[in-house]
Amino acid sequence: MQAKTNPACPNCGSMYKRFPPGREDQYHVFCEECNHDFGRFDALQADYEHVLSELESHLKALHPDETKKP
């Protein structure tokens, strides 16, 4: 999963990051361009919560059939 969000990478200035495939706290978030390690996902999760929510909303919009269950 990729997303363009703050902060910019201190190494290459890219704002694209590679997020873990789920909300598992053992994963780190990496720069998409140079693989800079932004640290453990659980430490960043609060900051990226809104990004994840937006991505999930986007995915649900792309695949409405999978989320129709009550």
Ligand SMILES: [Zn+2]
């Ligand atoms: Zn980078």
